[in-house]
Amino acid sequence: KAWEVLQAGGTSLDAVEQGCMIEEANEKGQSVGKGGLPDRDGNVTLDACIMNKHGDCGSVVYMQNVTHAISVARKVMEDTPHVMLAGKGAEQFAYEQGFKKEDLLTEASKKAWEEWKIKSEYKPIINIENHDTIGMLAIDKNGDISGACTTSGLAYKMAGRVGDSPIIGSGLFVDNEIGAAVATGLGEEVVKTVGSFLVVELMRQGKSPQEACEEAI
Ligand code: GLY
Numbered sequence: 089k090a091w092e093v094l095q096a097g098g099t100s101l102d103a104v105e106q107g108c109m110i111e112e113a114n115e116k117g118q119s120v121g122k123g124g125l126p127d128r129d130g131n132v133t134l135d136a137c138i139m140n141k142h143g144d145c146g147s148v149v150y151m152q153n154v155t156h157a158i159s160v161a162r163k164v165m166e167d168t169p170h171v172m173l174a175g176k177g178a179e180q181f182a183y184e185q186g187f188k189k190e191d192l193l194t195e196a197s198k199k200a201w202e203e204w205k206i207k208s209e210y211k212p213i214i215n216i217e218n219h220d221t222i223g224m225l226a227i228d229k230n231g232d233i234s235g236a237c238t239t240s241g242l243a244y245k246m247a248g249r250v251g252d253s254p255i256i257g258s259g260l261f262v263d264n265e266i267g268a269a270v271a272t273g274l275g276e277e278v279v280k281t282v283g284s285f286l287v288v289e290l291m292r293q294g295k296s297p298q299e300a301c302e303e304a305i
Pocket of ligand 1: 220221239240241242250251252253271272273274275276
């Protein structure tokens with residue numbers, strides 16, 4: 089989808105938003121948007137952020153009942169003087185912007201949660217996570233870069249847990265002159281290293297993308 093937007097001459101910002109929206113709407117994907125696995129209390133909570141060529145950014149944190157977290161993040165960036173909106177405030181803002189209220193917990197994810205509750209085992213280990221995130225970077229015909237990141241976070245996380253995905257510099261960072269980085273995986277580790285910012289700064293110092301990622305890892 090993102091490629092279609094770029095091929096039609098669209099902006100990198102539209103490309104990353106529309107690309108991420110595909111997976112947010114895909115109920116079979118259990119780590120992003122509708123159908124995402126819930127926290128241990130059965131609530132699906134979404135984190136997302138977006139950043140454009142100017143370094144403007146927006147994010148939503150721990151938002152419930154709205155599928156397209158990435159589009160709400162874009163609205164935060166474009167239509168508010170703020171960068172982050174969290175929880176009920178983010179949800180309220182989304183409704184005010186015309187987003188519809190939806191139950192994000194699908195039958196399949198509810199069943200998986202009910203099965204998980206029997207043992208309630210919870211030991212998130214890096215690289216063996218029970219989730220993944222959609223991160224998308226694009227560069228358009230003008231050479232402008234944008235990035236987006238959206239997730240339902242760790243399956244069966246503690247209520248209130250937030251990972252790297254809505255945090256600019258951790259889950260995503262874009263510098264139009266240097267490059268961009270976006271992260272998936274265990275968010276706690278990415279937050280500790282401010283991972284995406286670190287990768288971009290290492291590229292600024294002259295490292296290749298591969299070298300920068302290896303050093304950050
Ligand atoms: N990287 C997504 C998360 O940890 O929530």
